[in-house]
Amino acid sequence: MRVHNSQPVDRTDDIETLVRALLRDVLALSQERVDMFDAGTPLFGALPELDSMAVAGLLTEMEDRFGILIEDDDIDGDTFETFGTLVAFLQGKIG
Structure with a gap:
């Protein structure tokens, strides 16, 4: 549930x-674990849960949740490097 208020939301x-x-949700990580992620937290290659099959699942779920289309050309080696690069990728896609 979203709470609407007069304060601007920090995108x-x-x-x-x-x-x-x-x-x-996709990687079955605990909320406590993901709450500790910061921009520099390494993802692909550092999280055992995030393998190539999980990347495919994440891409599909991102398209569904955010109503975006992700082309093969949109993804490069840096997209899943860190939590910050993944957030930046989605910011760019969502606008």
Whole structure:
């Protein structure tokens, strides 16, 4: 449930929260674990849960949750490097 108020929403914080939920749900990570992620937290190659099959699942779930289309050309080796690069990727896609 979203709470509407007169305060402007910080778009970066909002997207970070959504990415945390995405990682928690798709990779079956605990909320406590994803809450500790910061921009520099390494993902691909550092999280055993995030392998190439999980990347495919994350991409599909991102398209569904955020109503975006992710082309093969959109993804490169840096996209899943850190929590920050993943957030930046989604910020760019969502606008």
